[in-house]
Amino acid sequence: MSAFDVVVIGAGPTGLACAIELKRRDVRTLVIDKGCLTNSLYNYPTHMTFFTTPELLEIGDIPMTSLNEKPTRTEALKYYRRVAEHYKLDIHQYELVESIEGEDGAFQVKTPQAVYSAKKVIISTGYYDVPNMLNVPGEDLPKVIHYYKEPHPYYDHEVMVVGAKNSAAIAALELFWTGAGVTLVHRGPEIHKHVKYWIKPNIENRIKAGEIKAYFNSTVLAIRPKSVLLATPDGDIEVRNDFVLAMIGYSPDMTFLNATGITLDPVSQKPRTNPDTLESERKGIYLAGVIVAGMHTNEIFIENGRFHGAQIATAIAKELGK
Numbered sequence: 063m064s065a066f067d068v069v070v071i072g073a074g075p076t077g078l079a080c081a082i083e084l085k086r087r088d089v090r091t092l093v094i095d096k097g098c099l100t101n102s103l104y105n106y107p108t109h110m111t112f113f114t115t116p117e118l119l120e121i122g123d124i125p126m127t128s129l130n131e132k133p134t135r136t137e138a139l140k141y142y143r144r145v146a147e148h149y150k151l152d153i154h155q156y157e158l159v160e161s162i163e164g165e166d167g168a169f170q171v172k173t174p175q176a177v178y179s180a181k182k183v184i185i186s187t188g189y190y191d192v193p194n195m196l197n198v199p200g201e202d203l204p205k206v207i208h209y210y211k212e213p214h215p216y217y218d219h220e221v222m223v224v225g226a227k228n229s230a231a232i233a234a235l236e237l238f239w240t241g242a243g244v245t246l247v248h249r250g251p252e253i254h255k256h257v258k259y260w261i262k263p264n265i266e267n268r269i270k271a272g273e274i275k276a277y278f279n280s281t282v283l284a285i286r287p288k289s290v291l292l293a294t295p296d297g298d299i300e301v302r303n304d305f306v307l308a309m310i311g312y313s314p315d316m317t318f319l320n321a322t323g324i325t326l327d328p329v330s331q332k333p334r335t336n337p338d339t340l341e342s343e344r345k346g347i348y349l350a351g352v353i354v355a356g357m358h359t360n361e362i363f364i365e366n367g368r369f370h371g372a373q374i375a376t377a378i379a380k381e382l383g384k
């Protein structure tokens with residue numbers, strides 16, 4: 063069994079920030095990710111641009127540059143690869159952590175490939191693995207997509223975008239520009255007020271001009287192979303449809319946290335942590351990044367989650383006498 067001081071679960075920006083800060087304090091650390099490096103960012107829409115300026119995405123004091131004011135996904139992936147390489151982080155990709163057994167000072171972190179022993183464990187598993195569901199009949203049809211990548215495959219098809227936040231608005235616009243017929247459906251009365259100021263007027267004008275058809279105060283009742291049944295303020299209607307993009311958000315994997323014995327707040331699902339150290343109620347296990355926000359995934363971003371690295375590393379180094 064390989065032995066480490068700390069195992070970090072999740073090689074997202076926060077997991078990497080933790081590993082860097084631990085390395086700086088001479089703490090022997092392994093990072094494990096079930097996918098590739100920064101797997102969530104890799105799975106974001108192919109041509110996405112971050113809404114954050116580059117310096118706020120930086121970790122480990124490595125400067126991030128961008129050709130434009132805001133970096134693209136491709137630039138961010140390149141940046142985090144460079145950071146991992148610079149700090150020579152020990153990262154095992156494509157290993158799913160299935161369980162954490164044992165106790166403070168002697169944990170066993172289990173993946174299908176190996177069992178690692180660790181004195182401390184940091185969980186930074188993000189929130190992009192469990193898509194929120196519409197919970198309607200037909201949602202299991204192959205035409206229903208929860209992860210939008212790019213518009214090309216939908217050219218000359220009827221696409222329904224469900225949701226009215228940033229991801230939905232951006233997908234609807236890209237699809238429209240690429241020659242898809244776009245229908246937007248949202249249970250609320252308008253495009254969400256938090257949609258970025260450079261996107262909101264654009265989508266609203268396309269709707270006003272009738273270029274994108276929108277149904278507000280409406281919900282999806284059922285998805286059928288060639289149509290979608292909607293409940294609208296004017297009654298139920300059936301809309302011709304080829305693809306449904308359910309852009310209604312994602313949630314952290316609470317099953318994993320629960321199985322790990324982490325106590326969650328019953329309402330917000332926020333893991334109970336010591337605010338100074340981010341140690342959970344299961345001694346020796348720390349929480350980092352957006353997972354700390356529970357279901358309030360809009361409270362922690364890369365911008366602020368990256369600081370969890372130094373916070374946790376300071377606490378762990380002290381405990382380990384480093």
Ligand SMILES: Cc1cc2nc3c(=O)[nH]c(=O)nc-3n(C[C@H](O)[C@H](O)[C@H](O)COP(=O)(O)OP(=O)(O)OC[C@H]3O[C@@H](n4cnc5c(N)ncnc54)[C@H](O)[C@@H]3O)c2cc1C
Pocket residue numbers: 071072073074075076077094095096097098099100101102103106107110111112113114157158159160186187188189190191229315318350351352353362363364365366367
């Ligand atoms: C489209 C989009 C645009 C965004 N734009 C911005 C932006 O401009 N600025 C900003 O600050 N934030 C932005 N965010 C939010 C930001 O990406 C997240 O807040 C951030 O990635 C959280 O970092 P993290 O390290 O906590 O989690 P993640 O980056 O989600 O990393 C978690 C990692 O854990 C791994 N993992 C999960 N479970 C396991 C397991 N059991 N075993 C092993 N590995 C596991 C995952 O594969 C993943 O790599 C955006 C989000 C989206 C969806």
